[in-house]
Amino acid sequence: MSVLFGVLTPLERAISALLALCKVLSVIALAIMVTLILGQIFFRYALNDAPNWTEEAARFGMIWMTGLMAPVAYRLGGFVAIDMLEQALGRTAAAILNLVLLGITLWLLVVLWERGLNNHLDTISGRGCSSTLRWPFGIEIGRCGEKFANRYQYAGLWVGINLLIVVNIEHILRNVVTLLGGGDRLTDHRPAEDIAGAS
Amino acid sequence: MLLWFLPFFLILLMIGLPVVFALLVSPIVLIMMEGDTRNVVAGLYRNLYVGMDSFPLMALPFFLLAGEVMNRGGITMRLVEFSQAFMGHLRGGLAHVNILSSILFAGLSGSAVADTSALGSTLIPAMEKNGYTRRFAAAITAASSVIGPIIPPSGIMIIYAYVMGKSVASLFLAGIVPGILVGAGLMLTVRLLADRYDLPKAERIVNKGQGISTTEYWVSLILIRINLGGLLWWIGSFFLPDGGAELGWALFAAALLAAHLILLGYRKRVSADFRTVAKKAVAPLQTPIIILGGILAGVMTPTEASAIAVAYALIVSFLVLRSMNGADLWHVLMKSALSTSAVLLLVGAAVSFKTVVSLSYAPQIMSDYILSLSENPLILLFLINLLLFAVGMFLDAGPAIIILGPILGPIFVDLGVHPVHFAIIMSVNLTVGLATPPMGLVLFVASTVSGEKVETISKAILPFLAVEIAVIFLITYVPAISMTVPYLTGFLGCGPELSFGDCISPPPGGR
Numbered sequence: 001m002s003v004l005f006g007v008l009t010p011l012e013r014a015i016s017a018l019l020a021l022c023k024v025l026s027v028i029a030l031a032i033m034v035t036l037i038l039g040q041i042f043f044r045y046a047l048n049d050a051p052n053w054t055e056e057a058a059r060f061g062m063i064w065m066t067g068l069m070a071p072v073a074y075r076l077g078g079f080v081a082i083d084m085l086e087q088a089l090g091r092t093a094a095a096i097l098n099l100v101l102l103g104i105t106l107w108l109l110v111v112l113w114e115r116g117l118n119n120h121l122d123t124i125s126g127r128g129c130s131s132t133l134r135w136p137f138g139i140e141i142g143r144c145g146e147k148f149a150n151r152y153q154y155a156g157l158w159v160g161i162n163l164l165i166v167v168n169i170e171h172i173l174r175n176v177v178t179l180l181g182g183g184d185r186l187t188d189h190r191p192a193e194d195i196a197g198a199s
Numbered sequence: 200m201l202l203w204f205l206p207f208f209l210i211l212l213m214i215g216l217p218v219v220f221a222l223l224v225s226p227i228v229l230i231m232m233e234g235d236t237r238n239v240v241a242g243l244y245r246n247l248y249v250g251m252d253s254f255p256l257m258a259l260p261f262f263l264l265a266g267e268v269m270n271r272g273g274i275t276m277r278l279v280e281f282s283q284a285f286m287g288h289l290r291g292g293l294a295h296v297n298i299l300s301s302i303l304f305a306g307l308s309g310s311a312v313a314d315t316s317a318l319g320s321t322l323i324p325a326m327e328k329n330g331y332t333r334r335f336a337a338a339i340t341a342a343s344s345v346i347g348p349i350i351p352p353s354g355i356m357i358i359y360a361y362v363m364g365k366s367v368a369s370l371f372l373a374g375i376v377p378g379i380l381v382g383a384g385l386m387l388t389v390r391l392l393a394d395r396y397d398l399p400k401a402e403r404i405v406n407k408g409q410g411i412s413t414t415e416y417w418v419s420l421i422l423i424r425i426n427l428g429g430l431l432w433w434i435g436s437f438f439l440p441d442g443g444a445e446l447g448w449a450l451f452a453a454a455l456l457a458a459h460l461i462l463l464g465y466r467k468r469v470s471a472d473f474r475t476v477a478k479k480a481v482a483p484l485q486t487p488i489i490i491l492g493g494i495l496a497g498v499m500t501p502t503e504a505s506a507i508a509v510a511y512a513l514i515v516s517f518l519v520l521r522s523m524n525g526a527d528l529w530h531v532l533m534k535s536a537l538s539t540s541a542v543l544l545l546v547g548a549a550v551s552f553k554t555v556v557s558l559s560y561a562p563q564i565m566s567d568y569i570l571s572l573s574e575n576p577l578i579l580l581f582l583i584n585l586l587l588f589a590v591g592m593f594l595d596a597g598p599a600i601i602i603l604g605p606i607l608g609p610i611f612v613d614l615g616v617h618p619v620h621f622a623i624i625m626s627v628n629l630t631v632g633l634a635t636p637p638m639g640l641v642l643f644v645a646s647t648v649s650g651e652k653v654e655t656i657s658k659a660i661l662p663f664l665a666v667e668i669a670v671i672f673l674i675t676y677v678p679a680i681s682m683t684v685p686y687l688t689g690f691l692g693c694g695p696e697l698s699f700g701d702c703i704s705p706p707p708g709g710r
Contacts, residue, residue, distance in 0.1 A: 026536040027529065030260060037257070037506035041499070059252050062260070062543070066251055069540035078541045079217035080595045084638065086215050101216050108224045111231075115244040123241075157248050160544075 001182050008173045012187065015170055019075065022068035022163065029065040033058045053132040060133065060153045067160030075167045075189055095179040102172045109165045116158040120151045127151070204229050205561050208552075218598040219541075222548040223247070226555035239558075243551040250550025251543045254502055256361050260539035261505030262352040265486065265512045266308030267531040272516030272523045274483040275317045278303045281480035284403050284473050291393035292401040293326045294339050295386055301343035302382045303480075305350035306487030311633050314344035315641045319648035330399045334659040337649035341634045341641045341656060342663035343385055348596065348630045350378030352490055352505065355596050355630065358542070359622050362549050363604050366619075366692075367501040368494045372685040373623045377674050381627075384666040392662065404472040411475050415519050419478040422485055427458035482515045495688055542597060549601035556605050566610045576614045576707075580675050583607065584628055588668070591632015595640055599629045615707040619691060623681040627674055631667045634660060678703045 036058040044050035073079060086094045120126040129144035130153070140146050174186055208225035212218065223243065230239050282299040289295050297318065304314050319340040326336035348355050351371035360367040392398060411419075432454035436443045443450045466474065490508050493499035499507065516523040556562060573579055590599050604625065611621045633641045636657035646653045674680050682703035685691050693702035 023533060023536075026540070027532040030264070030532050030536045030539075033257065034261065034264070034506055034509050037261075037503060038510055041503050041507065045498075055254050058257060059254060062257055063248070063252055065260070065536055066540045066543040066547075069536045070544045073537055073541040074217075076537075078537065079219055080541075080545070080598050081215050081217040082212055082593055082638070083215050084593070085213065097215065101214065104211070104216060104224055105220050108220055108227065111227060111240065112223070112244055112247070115241045119241060119244055119248075123245075153252075154248060157251070157547075 001177070001180055004173065004177055004180070004182070005185070008170070008177065011170055011173065015075070015166060018163070018166075019072050023072060026065045026069040026072075029061040029068070033061040033065070036061070053134070056130065056132045060148075060156075063153055063156035064159075067156035067158075068163070070160050071163035071167045074164055075170070077190060091183075092179065095175050095183075098175045099172065099179070102168060102175060106165065106168050106172070109161055109168060112161050113158070113165065116154075116161055120154045120158060126154060204555060204559060212594075218594075218602070219545045219548045222545075222552040222602070226552065230555075243554065246551040246554050247547040250547035253361060255367060255500070256357065256543065256546060258352075258367065258502040258505040259354055259357050259542060260535055261502065261509050262309055262354065262357070263538055264531065264535040265352075265505065265508035266310060266313055267535050268509065268512035268516055268523070268528075269307045269483060269486065270313060270317050271527050271531050272512070272520055274307065274516075275300075275304070275321055277476075277479045277483055279318065279321055280405065280476045281484075283401065283405065284476045287401040287403045289390075289393075290400055291389045291398035293322065293329050293331065294335075294389040294393075294398065296401070297322050297326070297336075297339050298343040298346075298382050298385045298389070301346045302350065302379065303484065305347045305378060306352075306490075307483065309348055309350075309352040309354050311344040311347040311630065311641050312644050314347040315340055315644040316648060318344070319645055323645075323649045329401050332659075333649055333651050334655045337645045337651045337656045338659035338663060339385070339389070340648075341639070341645040342660050342667065343382070344641050344645075345630045345634050345667065346378050346381050348633075349374045349381060349627055351375065351487070352501075352508070353626070354542070355600055355626055356622070357501070358546055358597055359600050359604055359626060361546065362553065362601055363608050363618070363622065365622060366690060369619050369685045369690040370622050370626070371491070371494065371501070372688055372690055373619050373681040374626065375684055377623060377627050377670065377681050380673070380680065381667055381670050384670050385663055388662055388666050404470070404476060407472050409472065409475050409479075411478055412519075412521070415482065416478065418519050419481040423462065423478075423481050424455055424458045426481075426485075426488065427461065428455035431457055482519055485515075486511060545598060545601060549605075552602070553605040562606060562609060565606055566613070569610055576611075576616065577676065579611070579614065580616070580624070581672075583611070584624070584671060584675060587625060587628040588632060588635070588671075591629045591639075592635045593638045594632075596626070596629040596633055599632070600625060613707065615705055617678065617682065617691070617703055617705060619685060620678045620682055620703065624671070624675050628671050631664070631671060634667075635664060636660075 036054045040050055040054040043054075086097055089097060127143075128150045129147040130150060131147075133148035134146050135141060135148070138146065142149060177183060177186060204225045207229065208221055211221040211225055216224065227240050227243060230243075279296065279300050282296040282303065283292070286292060286295040286299055300318050300322070301314055304318060308314060308317075319337065323333065323336040323340060326339075327333050347353075351374055353371065353374055356370040356374060357367055359365070360370050389398070428451065432443075432451050435450060435454060439446070439450070469477075486508050489511055490504045493504040493507060494501055513528075569579060569582075572582060587599075587603070590603065594602075604622075607625070608618065608621055612618050616624075633639050636642060636653070642653050642656055642660070645651075645656055649656070679699075682691065686693065686699060686702055691702055
């Protein structure tokens with residue numbers, strides 16, 4: 001058990017620090033999204049000259065917001081699931097079931113990680129350049145020059161999958177601890193308020 | 200082999216795998232078992248990304264944010280006081296207030312969970328103090344909160360519209376009357392229960408002698424005149440040649456003057472406290488007017504309207520009401536980003552899932568099976584309502600819509616049910632499922648807020664659920680209830696050659 005906690009405690013601290021940064025970046029992304037769309041409306045109606053890049057920039061923000069914040073939601077138990085079977089089982093059986101489910105999830109995330117990496121590096125769209133987003137102040141980077149590379153936007157999801165894998169491993173370790181009877185020594189990650197979702 | 204992904208998906212769902220992962224695991228496992236020679240899994244990954252990369256979908260985080268800002272800015276208490284000033288004096292007054300507050304809150308938030316949490320924490324203790332049992336107070340809070348996602352703005356309707364490729368605006372407009380109907384049905388039930396259980400009346404004004412800031416006073420004074428003047432202008436345009444186009448702004452000025460005179464006349468009939476409470480609700484209640492007005496006038500897309508709603512909520516909370524600070528703003532941005540990210544990932548997974556649904560023969564097999572039960576659309580609609588209701592008991596409305604929409608939608612459209620009508624049937628049914636035992640999400644929230652057991656609330660909510668089920672069947676079999684508003688506003692896309700009946704109930708296989 002002490003070996004398990006020796007691995008889990010620093011991992012939890014590292015994840016907490018990492019996800020705290022993700023939260024800050026997500027909040028900034030959401031604030032920028034709102035500002036861009038309000039700017040788009042202002043330019044269209046007040047100046048009769050809507051910029052063509054605001055919509056894509058806002059979508060850029062939304063992908064990164066999702067990629068960075070979804071792992072936080074996953075850690076807090078914010079992904080909807082039917083947990084009736086788990087509740088009907090005893091503690092040990094429920095922990096074993098959870099481990100099986102977490103194993104399935106880890107397999108999925110690793111598959112997505114590999115396909116995602118290929119998508120960003122090898123495909124035509126992954127190697128392409130944005131049609132509207134450009135670096136400011138005449139900056140030119142890489143093959144796309146002044147244009148944003150598409151993979152900057154795609155990377156939002158891929159980074160999110162990386163973070164989901166890390167959180168999944170944390171969940172697995174916590175379940176092993178629960179299975180071995182140390183569940184009451186784990187820190188509680190549940191949120192103070194319900195995560196409302198769209199409902 | 201791909202055909203087995205649906206049963207496999209259901210098994211994964213039932214054993215407790217989160218919906219977002221189950222949507223992806225089931226097709227990917229079966230495709231990889233077949234060898235994935237055409238790199239379909241990479242396509243699913245791309246669709247996961249493409250599903251989230253959408254401008255219309257951006258309305259979801261923005262509407263959630265606008266609702267959170269309004270709620271954090273102290274709007275809830277104002278809406279409750281406003282509702283109480285109108286309905287508190289009736290028998291079962293606070294129960295009526297609970298329902299009316301939910302209807303008003305629905306125009307700001309669009310989330311049943313937020314409604315239960317915000318209104319429950321205020322009204323459940325107040326109702327208990329007024330002589331209601333705690334279980335009744337929790338039950339009516341949970342039952343009325345389902346109005347939130349039915350009246351626009353609505354998170355689940357944005358998701359449905361996006362996943363099914365329909366217009367958000369038409370779904371929003373179609374939800375207005377059903378939402379009000381649910382509210383009216385609940386009020387009728389409360390009225391009947393009030394006689395049987397001798398439910399108490401309440402004071403119309405709780406906090407007498409309240410003040411109002413000068414800024415808010417003038418903002419409310421101007422806004423209420425613009426609202427009433429705009430309404431008179433719109434009504435007047437029906438009675439004038441060319442809709443009063445020749446008179447232009449003069450007609451609006453006359454309408455404003457008439458509104459001012461009407462309000463001056465009304466001023467003498469009500470107390471100063473009533474006027475203050477009403478004035479304090481004017482600024483928050485502009486949000487649905489801005490959203491629907493912008494969309495109906497055709498000057499804004501739903502996404503732009505949602506961004507304007509955020510800006511308006513921030514202006515009202517920071518500058519008019521002065522009820523928020525920087526820390527509050529940070530908190531609401533964080534909460535909105537958190538809620539949205541889980542939903543957006545789910546929508547992305549749903550788009551991937553939908554690709555596999557269309558690749559497999561599942562819809563045809565499902566269609567053949569459903570049609571083998573009966574060829575009468577009315578009977579099939581009854582059966583599908585039972586199915587949706589059963590699903591709603593166990594699954595949250597958003598994921599349920601994402602899973603069932605792509606499978607059931609095309610079948611019923613082929614049978615002659617208008618896509619918007621079917622969307623409303625699904626949305627209302629699954630939303631009511633949020634308050635249905637054993638797994639209704641708002642029952643758990645109401646339990647947390649009230650401290651009453653879920654089982655106890657589940658029993659007390661049954662009369663209200665019966666009314667909501669009756670409304671579902673009313674909406675199902677009388678399409679005009681939901682379809683009239685989008686038809687009249689031209690959002691159903693029917694040409695002048697189509698009659699009202701043909702437009703809202705197209706022939707089988709017609710559209």
